Amino acid sequence: MDIPVYNIYHPLFFLSKSITPSSSLNPVLLSHQERTENLNIRHVRLLTTLSELTSIRTIQASLSAAAFRDKLNDMSTTATIKSLADLKAAYKRLDKPTTDSINRSSKSILEGVCTSDAEIVRVYNLHGDLDHLVLMTFIATKLRNTPGRAIFVVDDQYYEDAFDMLTKHFDDMPHKIDPKDEEWVKFERFTVVLGGDEDRHARRAGGEVAEEHKKFLEAAVARVLECLKGFAPKNREYPQFIWHNSTSAELPAAMPSEAMLFCKALTFASAVVFYPSPHNFFPGYAYAWSHKSHDLLVANLTKWEIPSIYIDGSAMGFSTQRLSQLPGYVNVWPELFPGVTWEDALRATHDRITLWMMRWAEGIAGRHGEESAKRAKSVFTLGQDASNEANKAEEEFSMPPYYNAESYSKEDCNTEEASKRARAIADDLGCPVNMVLGAAAGMLLGLEIVPKGALLIPIEVDFKKRELAIARKAHKYILTATSSTTLEENLVEAWKEMLARLELVPEECKMPRDIAENWVQNCKTLRLLAKEIGDAEIEKQLRKGDMSRLCEKALR
Numbered sequence: 418m419d420i421p422v423y424n425i426y427h428p429l430f431f432l433s434k435s436i437t438p439s440s441s442l443n444p445v446l447l448s449h450q451e452r453t454e455n456l457n458i459r460h461v462r463l464l465t466t467l468s469e470l471t472s473i474r475t476i477q478a479s480l481s482a483a484a485f486r487d488k489l490n491d492m493s494t495t496a497t498i499k500s501l502a503d504l505k506a507a508y509k510r511l512d513k514p515t516t517d518s519i520n521r522s523s524k525s526i527l528e529g530v531c532t533s534d535a536e537i538v539r540v541y542n543l544h545g546d547l548d549h550l551v552l553m554t555f556i557a558t559k560l561r562n563t564p565g566r567a568i569f570v571v572d573d574q575y576y577e578d579a580f581d582m583l584t585k586h587f588d589d590m591p592h593k594i595d596p597k598d599e600e601w602v603k604f605e606r607f608t609v610v611l612g613g614d615e616d617r618h619a620r621r622a623g624g625e626v627a628e629e630h631k632k633f634l635e636a637a638v639a640r641v642l643e644c645l646k647g648f649a650p651k652n653r654e655y656p657q658f659i660w661h662n663s664t665s666a667e668l669p670a671a672m673p674s675e676a677m678l679f680c681k682a683l684t685f686a687s688a689v690v691f692y693p694s695p696h697n698f699f700p701g702y703a704y705a706w707s708h709k710s711h712d713l714l715v716a717n718l719t720k721w722e723i724p725s726i727y728i729d730g731s732a733m734g735f736s737t738q739r740l741s742q743l744p745g746y747v748n749v750w751p752e753l754f755p756g757v758t759w760e761d762a763l764r765a766t767h768d769r770i771t772l773w774m775m776r777w778a779e780g781i782a783g784r785h786g787e788e789s790a791k792r793a794k795s796v797f798t799l800g801q802d803a804s805n806e807a808n809k810a811e812e813e814f815s816m817p818p819y820y821n822a823e824s825y826s827k828e829d830c831n832t833e834e835a836s837k838r839a840r841a842i843a844d845d846l847g848c849p850v851n852m853v854l855g856a857a858a859g860m861l862l863g864l865e866i867v868p869k870g871a872l873l874i875p876i877e878v879d880f881k882k883r884e885l886a887i888a889r890k891a892h893k894y895i896l897t898a899t900s901s902t903t904l905e906e907n908l909v910e911a912w913k914e915m916l917a918r919l920e921l922v923p924e925e926c927k928m929p930r931d932i933a934e935n936w937v938q939n940c941k942t943l944r945l946l947a948k949e950i951g952d953a954e955i956e957k958q959l960r961k962g963d964m965s966r967l968c969e970k971a972l973r
Contacts, residue, residue, distance in 0.1 A: 497884040501696035501731055504895070507887050508874060515889075523873035526724050526894070530659055530682045535564035537681065538648045538656045540641070542612060544664040545575020548740060548854050550582050550754065553609075555911060557583060558918045560606040561590070566656075568644045570612040572664055573633070579609050581755040586919055600640060608644050613637045613668045638671050645676065655679045663687055664703055670710035670717075677717070682724045685711075689727035689878065689885070689895060696731055700880045708880065719892045726873065726894045730854070733871075733898040735905070741848040743912045745923030747963040750850050752926045753919070759850040763932070766842070766849035767939060771797070772819040773839035774946050774955070780830035781950065789825035797942060836952070843955045847962040870899040926967075933968035940965060 498504050508516070541556070543549040553569050560567060571579040580602060584592075592604045601610040614633040642655075649656045657679050660669055663686035669677070688711065690701035704711050715725050730738065740746050750759065775796075779789040797819070818824050829835070845851060875891040878884075885895070898904050916923070928936070940959045947956035959965065 497879075497882075497886050499698055499884055501691040501698075504732070504874070504885070504887075504897075511887070519874060520872070522875070523871075523894075526682065526726075526873055527871060530684075530724070530726070533565070535566070536650070536657065537565075538645065538658040539565070539567045540570060540645075540658050540660045541567065542570045542660065542662045542664055542668055543572070543575075543579070545571045545579055547754065547758065547850070547852050549575075549663060550579060550758065551740065551854075551915075553579060554582060554586060554753075554919070555915045557587060557604075557607050558915050561587070561918065565606065566648050567607040568641070568648075568658075569607065569609040570637075570641055570668065571609060572612050573614055576609075576611045578755065578758045581757060583607075583609050585755050601644065603644075603647070608647070610640050610644050611637065612641075613665060634667060634671055637668055638673075641668070641672070642676060653679075657681055660684070661686070662703065665707040666703065666711040666714050667707040670707075670714040674717070677723075678721060680718075680723055682726060683714070683718055684726040684728055684896075686728045689732075690729050691731040698883050698885060700883070701729075704880055715893065722892060724873075724892055724894060726896055727876075727878075728896045732895055733904055735854075735908075738853055739851055740854050741851045742854075744909060745916065746912075747848045748923040748967060749916060749921045749926045750848070751928045751932075751967070752921055754850070756929065756932075760932075762850050763936075766845055767936075768817050768819065770839065770842045770846065771817070771939075771943065772824060773835050773842060774943060774950065775819050776825065776830045777832055777835035777839050778946055778950050779825055780832035780835055785825045785827050785830045787822040789830070790820055790822040793819045796946070797939075836950075839955065840952070843958050846958050847964055849964055870904060872897050872899055927971040928967050930971050933971035936964065936968045937972065 498507055511519075539556070541553065543553060549571075553571075556567050557569075559565075569579060569583075580599070583602060583604070587604060590604055592602055594603075595601045601608055614630050614637075645655050645658065655676050659681050660683045662669055662683060666685070666688075669683065685703060687701035687703040689704075690699050691697070692699055700708070718725050740750070771793075775789065775793050779785060779792070784792070797817075873894040874897055875888050876885045876893055876895050877888045877891055878893060927933075944956050944959045947953075947959060
């Protein structure tokens with residue numbers, strides 16, 4: 418049975434006057450007791466654990482397109498918005514009383530969300546990619562010297578990376594590791610805990626797979642609740658907290674209402690996304706992976722008058738879109754991240770550039786199939802005895818794609834396509850461990866550094882139609898910036914501050930020697946291949962790129 422998703426505009430939600438929230442109250446400043454009295458918990462306690470959810474009749478997940486437009490006619494101040502340019506233009510067209518009202522509301526909410534109050538716990542529900550590890554490390558580093566508490570809930574696929582990241586940089590701090598299964602590590606002011614099952618396909622599966630997924634989610638909820646209770650004051654079961662979500666919404670949607678009512682706000686990164694030019698609105702992966710859970714969660718938060726805040730790097734005006742654009746990143750990443758987090762990425766980048774350069778060369782020579790695979794094996798044995806038993810065992814265990822005859826079809830060896838792909842990958846050789854920064858940077862700057870140029874615009878969202886509108890009455894917001902220059906400066910300063918606290922000096926960071934030796938040796942072979950192809954730019958990148966310089970420094 419589908420997890421029920423509640424429509425906040427469904428008549429069932431307003432059968433009792435006792436559960437109608439008071440619009441005169443500021444939800445951010447309400448205490449748990451006030452909020453509980455305001456909502457009359459006896460009437461509205463939602464059955465939100467997964468086992469309870471599956472026993473309730475499913476209610477239609479979202480408004481129809483017609484109902485959405487009818488609602489907008491009643492609530493919105495603008496026409497429907499499909500792009501970032503539309504959003505900016507719509508805001509400029511608003512009259513002064515409306516913008517004044519939005520500014521007051523934005524200031525009030527941001528003051529509550531960005532509070533430095535040490536009693537407010539921040540919960541970060543992270544997917545666990547490299548940009549999320551940077552965000553996590555920045556927060557943890559900040560908490561070393563400043564008051565505050567945080568819980569990092571990391572999807573199972575990347576939990577070990579997060580675990581290794583914190584123990585790498587904060588091993589000198591007193592901490593306790595889960596003695597049974599290492600499902601959490603607790604420091605004085607922050608905890609990293611195993612979150613939900615990242616396998617989104619399991620959510621739609623049936624039988625034993627779905628049952629295992631359900632059990633995994635229930636266990637994750639229990640772990641998070643236990644962590645929250647560990648930070649609770651003596652007179653409460655849970656502390657007040659702010660939940661920052663940058664992965665599936667399934668976990669926060671499954672949290673019991675008695676815990677979520679202590680939540681002051683919930684932020685979503687990678688849900689409302691404005692892709693680069695022409696910056697059209699598109700549902701991000703954090704929504705697409707679990708849209709029913711997202712809709713349920715936002716419906717409940719709206720009913721409880723808890724702000725839902727959408728964060729996107731483009732909406733905040735970032736030009737710094739990748740980790741490699743941060744000062745010194747191209748030098749510090751081998752020492753910033755544990756090796757286990759990037760060794761596979763490094764190998765994958767090498768394999769991709771090798772494969773496309775081989776296809777390019779073989780296309781020029783008019784070869785394909787098994788003949789091309791044999792040549793690849795002869796070129797990239799690097800002078801070693803191919804009959805060596807250790808080499809045979811390694812080849813059987815991990816066959817690189819450029820050794821496979823199926824990788825060299827006539828279509829694959831099309832020189833035009835192969836040259837285009839090889840040149841694109843060559844651009845990444847300077848910094849092969851890299852990724853987009855937008856969502857994590859937006860969350861960091863919008864809610865940790867508190868830039869003066871931040872503005873929350875109230876919106877209604879139709880993910881199916883990929884439309885939104887500025888709304889008069891809404892508890893959903895998009896975080897925007899009125900000064901992108903300030904944001905960029907704050908981002909750079911935050912990055913430098915983190916490196917200084919971790920005592921990472923870019924000029925002194927080195928690649929591990931064994932990896933540097935392999936990279937330099939492989940690049941020599943690739944440079945010979947680049948000369949055979951006749952591409953001077955790729956040859957130059959292999960010889961003088963940041964990665965090559967980093968490796969050569971390690972071998973001095």
